Amino acid sequence: xxxxxxxxxxxxxxxxxxxxxxxxxxxxxxxxxxxxxxxxxxxxxxxxxxxxxxxxxxxxxxxxxxxxxxxxxxxxxxxxxxxxxxxxxxxxxxxxxxxxxxxxxxxxxxxxxxxxxxxxxxxxxxxxxxxxxxxxxxxxxxxxxxxxxxxxxxxxxxxxxxxxxxxxxxxxxxxxxxxxxxxxxxxxxxxxxxxxxxxxxxxxxxxxxxxxxxxxxxxxxxxxxxxxxxxxxxxxxxxxxxxxxxxxxxxxxxxxxxxxxxxxxxxxxxxxxxxxxxxxxxxxxxxxxxxxxxxxxxxxxxxxxxxxxxxxxxxxxxxxxxxxxxxxxxxxxxxxxxxxxxxxxxxxxxxxxxxxxxxxxxxxxxxxxxxxxxxxxxxxxxxxxxxxxxxxxxxxxxxxxxxxxxxxxxxxxxxxxxxxxxxxxxxxxxxxxxxxxxxxxxxxxxxxxxxxxxxxxxxxxxxxxxxxxxxxxxxxxxxxxxxxxxxxxxxxxxxxxxxxxxxxxxxxxxxxxxxxxxxxxxxxxxxxxxxxxxxxxxxxxxxxxxxxxxxxxxxxxxxxxxxxxxxxxxxxxxxxxxxxxxxxxxxxxxxxxxxxxx
Amino acid sequence: xxxxxxxxxxxxxxxxxxxxxxxxxxxxxxxxxxxxxxxxxxxxxxxxxxxxxxxxxxxxxxxxxxxxxxxxxxxxxxxxxxxxxxxxxxxxxxxxxxxxxxxxxxxxxxxxxxxxxxxxxxxxxxxxxxxxxxxxxxxxxxxxxxxxxxxxxxxxxxxxxxxxxxxxxxxxxxxxxxxxxxxxxxxxxxxxxxxxxxxxxxxxxxxxxxxxxxxxxxxxxxxxxxxxxxxxxxxxxxxxxxxxxxxxxxxxxxxxxxxxxxxxxxxxxxxxxxxxxxxxxxxxxxx
Numbered sequence: 001x002x003x004x005x006x007x008x009x010x011x012x013x014x015x016x017x018x019x020x021x022x023x024x025x026x027x028x029x030x031x032x033x034x035x036x037x038x039x040x041x042x043x044x045x046x047x048x049x050x051x052x053x054x055x056x057x058x059x060x061x062x063x064x065x066x067x068x069x070x071x072x073x074x075x076x077x078x079x080x081x082x083x084x085x086x087x088x089x090x091x092x093x094x095x096x097x098x099x100x101x102x103x104x105x106x107x108x109x110x111x112x113x114x115x116x117x118x119x120x121x122x123x124x125x126x127x128x129x130x131x132x133x134x135x136x137x138x139x140x141x142x143x144x145x146x147x148x149x150x151x152x153x154x155x156x157x158x159x160x161x162x163x164x165x166x167x168x169x170x171x172x173x174x175x176x177x178x179x180x181x182x183x184x185x186x187x188x189x190x191x192x193x194x195x196x197x198x199x200x201x202x203x204x205x206x207x208x209x210x211x212x213x214x215x216x217x218x219x220x221x222x223x224x225x226x227x228x229x230x231x232x233x234x235x236x237x238x239x240x241x242x243x244x245x246x247x248x249x250x251x252x253x254x255x256x257x258x259x260x261x262x263x264x265x266x267x268x269x270x271x272x273x274x275x276x277x278x279x280x281x282x283x284x285x286x287x288x289x290x291x292x293x294x295x296x297x298x299x300x301x302x303x304x305x306x307x308x309x310x311x312x313x314x315x316x317x318x319x320x321x322x323x324x325x326x327x328x329x330x331x332x333x334x335x336x337x338x339x340x341x342x343x344x345x346x347x348x349x350x351x352x353x354x355x356x357x358x359x360x361x362x363x364x365x366x367x368x369x370x371x372x373x374x375x376x377x378x379x380x381x382x383x384x385x386x387x388x389x390x391x392x393x394x395x396x397x398x399x400x401x402x403x404x405x406x407x408x409x410x411x412x413x414x415x416x417x418x419x420x421x422x423x424x425x426x427x428x429x430x431x432x433x434x435x436x437x438x439x440x441x442x443x444x445x446x447x448x449x450x451x452x453x454x455x456x457x458x459x460x461x462x463x464x465x466x467x468x469x470x471x472x473x474x475x476x477x478x479x480x481x482x483x484x485x486x487x488x489x490x491x492x493x494x495x496x497x498x499x500x501x502x503x504x505x506x507x508x509x510x511x512x513x514x515x516x517x518x519x520x521x522x523x524x525x526x527x528x529x530x531x532x533x534x535x536x537x538x539x540x541x542x543x544x545x546x547x548x549x550x551x552x553x554x555x556x557x558x559x560x561x562x563x564x565x566x567x568x569x570x571x572x573x574x575x576x577x578x579x580x581x582x583x584x585x586x587x588x589x590x591x592x593x594x595x596x597x598x
Numbered sequence: 599x600x601x602x603x604x605x606x607x608x609x610x611x612x613x614x615x616x617x618x619x620x621x622x623x624x625x626x627x628x629x630x631x632x633x634x635x636x637x638x639x640x641x642x643x644x645x646x647x648x649x650x651x652x653x654x655x656x657x658x659x660x661x662x663x664x665x666x667x668x669x670x671x672x673x674x675x676x677x678x679x680x681x682x683x684x685x686x687x688x689x690x691x692x693x694x695x696x697x698x699x700x701x702x703x704x705x706x707x708x709x710x711x712x713x714x715x716x717x718x719x720x721x722x723x724x725x726x727x728x729x730x731x732x733x734x735x736x737x738x739x740x741x742x743x744x745x746x747x748x749x750x751x752x753x754x755x756x757x758x759x760x761x762x763x764x765x766x767x768x769x770x771x772x773x774x775x776x777x778x779x780x781x782x783x784x785x786x787x788x789x790x791x792x793x794x795x796x797x798x799x800x801x802x803x804x805x806x807x808x809x810x811x812x813x814x815x816x817x818x819x820x821x822x823x824x825x826x827x828x829x830x831x832x833x834x835x836x837x838x839x840x841x842x843x844x845x846x847x848x849x850x851x852x853x854x855x856x857x858x859x860x861x862x863x864x865x866x867x868x869x870x871x872x873x874x875x876x877x878x879x880x881x882x883x884x885x
Binding site: 198201202205206209210213225227228229230231232233234235236237238242243244245246249257260261264268271272273274275276278279 | 618619620621649651652654655656657658659660661662663664665666667668669670671676679682683685686738739740763764875
């Protein structure tokens with residue numbers, strides 16, 4: 001039902017006449033109320049009427065705050081308060097059909113939508129009007145949470161959690177991680193862990209040192225010295241605690257010389273084997289320590305996440321995310337494990353920090369950050385990035401051990417699961433932004449923050465519709481610059497600029513104007529004011545019997561008229577205020593009724 | 599002990615940091631030397647002792663050299679031994695000087711060549727007996743004999759600081775392992791100085807065969823400490839002389855420095871395996 005009081009209004013409304021013409025809107029001065037009234041009684045001097053509606057002059061004479069009576073203006077309503085407002089685009093049925101098709105191509109990142117209109121503002125206005133009600137009716141998307149395992153290995157991953165529960169999830173995981181840190185620190189300083197770690201360490205050292213000590217003893221028994229040099233070891237025959245001199249050695253019988261050489265060669269082989277086994281022994285030691293840490297950390301990680309897991313039981317994505325976080329907790333514990341006996345870092349100034357009191361890791365739990373909120377029940381997100389840059393599209397990711405993970409989501413992330421509206425002309429101005437957008441759509445993933453070789457970064461899978469809206473010229477230019485545009489934006493919508501001014505269309509326009517009231521917080525408009533606005537739309541069309549469909553221009557004029565109503569402290573926007581707005585435009589030298597470039 | 603020296607003003611004493619002829623100075627040994635120097639207002643003298651036998655081996659064509667990871671370098675590996683020793687000393691001196699400068703402790707470094715024990719003894723004798731020797735080379739389980747020789751050879755010193763293979767800590771209470779009452783006053787003074795320097799506490803651990811002995815020891819210790827700041831006293835019964843149990847008890851106290859006499863349960867003359875496995879901090883051994 002278009003009109004709330006339609007029946008009554010219709011009954012009371014006077015017959016619509018064709019006698020009324022629009023006022024001369026080309027007047028440079030803003031008219032007073034009396035002037036408007038006078039003009040209404042005099043023959044028109046302005047452009048010919050293009051839409052024939054009921055008289056406006058009568059209404060203009062009435063005080064703006066007054067109620068002229070239902071149907072007084074022949075439109076079937078007294079003010080826009082009587083109308084069922086609409087925010088849907090008017091007269092764009094084909095465009096809406098195409099838009100619906102584009103939207104229905106879900107899961108296809110190449111079926112994005114290109115909306116071109118007479119002006120950028122017309123295209124953007126259409127897009128906003130068309131998308132908002134559709135998005136509101138859709139289910140909200142999942143929220144994405146970034147999980148940073150550690151500051152050392154630069155690994156970041158993204159996990160999806162149910163809409164509206166991202167913050168709760170992050171808090172729960174952070175609390176679990178904190179608890180894990182405390183439990184793990186306690187376990188690591190516990191007797192059991194220490195004893196096992198020490199056993200590993202002692203076995204490793206005893207293996208190498210013991211073998212070396214045994215070899216040194218045997219060598220000594222064979223009168224061969226094993227000596228430490230700055231770069232390794234040396235072996236030489238000894239006699240009476242001294243290295244045998246060359247001439248003494250040369251004086252020995254050849255068989256004895258050969259025997260000494262053979263002994264050295266045999267000992268050398270054994271020493272080589274002991275030294276060569278060092279890396280393997282060290283690897284085994286590290287491996288044993290890793291196993292010990294994993295065996296200690298795993299049950300703790302499972303334990304601390306149990307509550308979160310119960311809270312998200314049945315949620316496959318959250319459960320998978322928790323499993324990943326559990327692994328990351330263990331990985332983090334491994335990364336930061338201080339290996340016993342690995343060498344103490346000591347403050348040489350004499351003040352010493354405790355090396356083994358608690359793992360350093362306990363001071364920085366795993367980092368979790370929410371990548372934009374998607375409140376439950378709020379529908380699919382609609383995000384406008386009208387001045388897109390690489391940074392605005394991809395956001396920012398800061399990560400320091402002190403402050404943890406800080407994420408500023410980009411428009412791609414905020415719109416994920418919904419719609420991203422981008423201005424075509426702005427993409428032309430910022431080619432890098434277009435490259436970033438194209439890369440994201442081609443790969444199906446959006447990096448969080450600008451990826452560089454040095455910085456950490458994470459990616460989230462994309463499931464959204466990007467709508468590039470702009471003037472026909474801008475869209476054509478963009479397509480010429482990069483043929484990939486048509487490959488990624490397969491739904492091209494050309495907006496109708498004008499439409500036949502049928503009664504149905506005028507009714508729709510009136511409801512659209514009523515919709516502007518709520519959208520911009522305007523005063524309600526009297527029927528005469530509405531009629532005048534529609535007349536102006538007819539003027540903009542430049543063709544008799546047609547009306548311009550550019551909703552943004554109508555909205556602008558309505559908002560300007562509201563400004564004049566505010567000056568008069570009027571409760572309603574009357575004809576006089578529309579006329580003043582038009583006159584003021586003229587006075588300002590606005591290229592009117594022609595269009596501004598855009 | 600140096601504590602006595604520092605207090606009486608006879609001399610300021612010296613910490614001799616005994617370095618093997620390698621470029622690497624173990625950080626914890628260096629830190630321990632600085633800690634002791636701090637505690638007694640002493641200087642650190644790093645002495646790199648070059649084993650003369652290495653140079654003799656270089657002159658013997660039948661000698662062979664191996665790299666640290668077991669690569670056979672043949673005799674040619676000893677061809678540049680002088681240059682290697684020079685470089686090792688330069689690197690070690692730089693490390694010592696940097697650390698001491700940061701700790702505002704005076705430091706000197708020199709290199710000597712000869713038989714290692716004799717050279718260390720000579721280095722100590724030059725300004726003895728108020729030296730504390732810090733051994734950079736880690737104590738080994740099989741090193742009981744070597745330690746015995748060291749204590750027999752080097753007399754112009756009041757104590758030896760050594761680190762076990764598992765040493766990792768300088769932070770923690772100063773623990774004095776008291777197995778008999780000889781040298782008790784000196785040990786108490788030393789521990790007190792180290793504790794003040796490290797802003798930590800002193801814990802006296804009495805080690806005896808039975809409760810009666812421990813009771814008597816505690817009474818004696820308390821009598822010695824009369825009028826001084828009270829210190830925590832713990833008793834450990836060394837049942838059947840089990841060194842490993844005593845060491846484990848000490849280890850669990852997580853000391854930052856351990857003071858003990860040579861020849862007892864903590865540092866036995868014949869077997870260092872228990873102390874090597876349980877020692878996680880520097881050990882100051884007195885005769």
